Amino acid sequence: QSxxxxxxxxSGTPGQRVSISCSGSSSNVGSNAxxxxxxxxGTAPKLLIYTxxxxxxxxxxxxxxxxxxxxxxxxxxxxxxxxxxxxxCAAWDDSVHGVVFGGGTKLTVL
Amino acid sequence: xxxxxxxxxxxxxxxxSLRISCKGSGxxxxxxxxxxxxxxxGKGLEWMGRIDLSDSYTSYSPSFQGHVTFSTDKSISTAxxxxxxxxxxxxxxxxxxxxxxxxxWCDYWGQGTLVTVxx
Numbered sequence: 001q002s003x004x005x006x007x008x009x010x011s012g013t014p015g016q017r018v019s020i021s022c023s024g025s026s027s028n029v030g031s032n033a034x035x036x037x038x039x040x041x042g043t044a045p046k047l048l049i050y051t052x053x054x055x056x057x058x059x060x061x062x063x064x065x066x067x068x069x070x071x072x073x074x075x076x077x078x079x080x081x082x083x084x085x086x087x088x089c090a091a092w093d094d095s096v097h098g099v100v101f102g103g104g105t106k107l108t109v110l
Numbered sequence: 111x112x113x114x115x116x117x118x119x120x121x122x123x124x125x126x127s128l129r130i131s132c133k134g135s136g137x138x139x140x141x142x143x144x145x146x147x148x149x150x151x152g153k154g155l156e157w158m159g160r161i162d163l164s165d166s167y168t169s170y171s172p173s174f175q176g177h178v179t180f181s182t183d184k185s186i187s188t189a190x191x192x193x194x195x196x197x198x199x200x201x202x203x204x205x206x207x208x209x210x211x212x213x214x215w216c217d218y219w220g221q222g223t224l225v226t227v228x229x
Contacts, residue, residue, distance in 0.1 A: 002154060035215040037155070044205055044222050045147075045155065050215040088155050092213035098171050099145065099157040099213075 003028060004089055004102035011108040017077040020105045022089035024070050028100055032092040034072040036065055039086045039104075048087070049074060076107075084109045112136040114206055114220035121226045122196050129192035130223045132206030139187040140164040145216060146180065146191050147205045155205075160212065161189060169212070196227045 005023040012018040022034060036049040047056050049065035052072065064075045072091075076083055089102040117131040132144060146158040159170035161180040168180045181190045189206060204223050207216035 032213065033215075037216075039155075044219040045207075045216075046219065047215055047217050050217075056217065086154075090155075090157075090215075096172065097169065098159070101155045101157060104154040 002103035003093060003096075003100035004091065006087075006089060006102035006105045008103065009106045009108065011110055012076075012079045013110050014079055014081065016079045017075060018079060018107065019076075020074045020087055020089075020107070022072040022074070022102050024072075024091060024100075026070060027095040028070075028091040028093040029067065029072055030070040031094060034065065034067050034089055034091045036063075036074045037088045037090065039088065041085070045088065079109055081109045083107060112208075112218050114208060114218055116204075116206060116220040116223045119224040119226070121228070123229055124196060124198055124227055126196050126227075127192070127194050128196055128225065129190050130204060130225065132189045132191075132220050134187045134189070134208065137208075140184055142208045142210055143212060144180075144182070144189040145207050145209060146178075147207060147216075148174075148202045149205065149222075150202045158191075158204075160209075162212075163189065196225075198227050198229075200225060201227050 033051040037045040038048045039045045052067040053065045062078045086104045088104045093100045113135045115133045140163045143160050145160040148156045158174045161168045179192050206220040209216045
C-alpha cells in the first residue's frame, strides 16, 4: 500500500490528452513539492516534472504538472506511442521524514 | 556529462552478504546526496533512504532500517549499499539517484542493479 495514491492504469490514443492523478495528505503533497518520474520498460526512472510543475531541460512541453491542496496531477498532451511507460509521483513526507512514492500508473497508448 | 554507473547483477544465497556500488562522474560528487530506491519484481518504487556524500550522514526509511547500510568512498566518487545477511525477499532491482538537498527531486539515476537471492 503506497502512501501516495495513483490509478494503476491509464490509456489514450495518439494525439489525445491524458491526465494522471496523485493523491496524498497534509504531511506530504499538502506541504511539500511533488515530483514525477517516467520509467520506460526495462529502464531506470527519469525525472519528468519537479517542484509540482517544472520541466527539466529536454522534457517536451507536452508534459505538465499541477498541484492543488493534497492532490497533484500529471498531464500529457499530444500523446505519442513513446509515452507508453510507468509514471510515479513522489514527495517528501514530514511524518516519516522520507520520500514517499505513488504506486505508479501504467500508461498505455492504444 | 553527469553519470551514475552501478555495479553489475548479483546472484546470492540467503544469509550471504553483499555490497553494490554507484559511481558518480561528471559533477562534484560530494555536493549531492544519494538516495537508494528498491523496485521488487513487477512492483513500484520504494525509497530506502539517503546518504550525504559530504559527511556520510545517513537516513533510513523505517522499512529498511537495520537491514541495509549506506556508505561512501569519496576518493573514488562511489556510494555503496550493503547487506550483511540477504533474504529471498531482497530480490529486486536497486537504483541509486542523486539529489541536491535532503528532500529535493532526484535528477539523475543509475541504471539499476538486479540482485537475486535464491537458494
